[in-house]
């Protein structure tokens with residue numbers, strides 16, 4: 001389902017023309033489609049209808065309270081990686097019992113907060129983490145439910161920074177050490193074995209690595225049952241890719257069709273941790289052209305959104321489609337880079353795009369920016385961040401107001 005499309009020459013989010021929106025909330029701003037968000041959530045949910053499953057939305061992809069609340073109301077759980085994300089999830093009304101806690105570096109205070117909240121389980125990634133979980137749980141008189149995140153040593157053919165399933169990465173417990181590690185959990189008084197977990201990477205566009213890694217997990221699951229260690233859940237992580245440019249990622253139906261035969265025989269609950277698939281296409285970054293600069297060597301559309309607003313191009317060399325909000329400009333398209341105002345050559349949003357030469361004040365939309373967009377933003381160059389807006393049909397709501405200059409210095413002392 002496309003949430004952003006042209007109607008009468010104007011780019012709209014759902015039924016709302018983006019030029020109207022920009023005039024009232026200002027730019028840059030993030031625009032999210034409620035229909036798009038819930039549509040992709042529902043697609044995944046129905047794809048796995050044949051299995052007892054739980055969708056734990058990856059909060060790091062988009063942690064807006066309003067979005068977490070919408071998903072939570074539909075029955076989504078959350079996959080968190082910090083106390084901050086736990087706080088956000090609880091503030092959004094998500095029950096602690098549907099929250100799983102991932103990440104390689106949980107501190108004692110993170111563990112305490114999560115235990116006191118009563119989360120569903122910890123996805124533990126190392127022996128020292130198990131010791132910490134046992135110690136903190138003991139001090140609170142609680143038992144920590146634990147899944148082990150296994151590193152299945154499978155390459156996921158994505159960007160090096162988002163590939164997490166090879167044995168050289170910092171993530172997970174080596175596949176070969178997993179059995180011993182489960183045996184060891186039984187010697188801890190304050191730990192309870194809950195499940196088995198993996199997450200091999202992000203923006204994965206092929207099924208093979210996911211299926212291969214899931215088969216490895218299933219193999220371990222069965223070995224463990226032979227030893228009398230019964231797991232309640234298998235968590236296959238997130239990572240399902242989306243189309244930014246010309247990728248052809250599997251659909252949720254294809255994803256489920258490939259995995260259900262591996263998972264169904266295990267007879268336990270499935271957990272998935274999708275982020276990008278749910279939030280990515282539901283969001284766009286709306287920005288206004290400040291100048292059109294022609295140097296003789298290259299053309300630059302200098303816009304009011306920069307790498308502090310959307311860092312994916314600078315960080316991962318990512319491609320995001322950029323569209324003019326108005327199709328009125330009939331000028332002959334020329335090649336240009338779309339760049340921000342920040343003092344770094346890496347501050348670009350798009351390179352070598354064919355677009356009609358813009359006038360100052362023209363609007364552009366950077367698509368597929370709902371995941372790892374606002375959550376990775378910063379105030380670099382002391383730039384206040386713009387608003388976040390949730391569109392529903394012809395209406396919209398500001399779900400995070402734009403930052404002010406005063407916000408930039410909040411908490412500081414002279």
Ligand SMILES: *Cc1c(COP(=O)(O)O)cnc(C)c1O
Pocket residue numbers: 058060061079102103199201202203237238239240273274275276277371
């Ligand atoms: C980032 C992450 C996810 C979500 O990845 P997507 O590619 O956005 O689906 C899920 N689980 C873990 C442990 C993660 O670190």
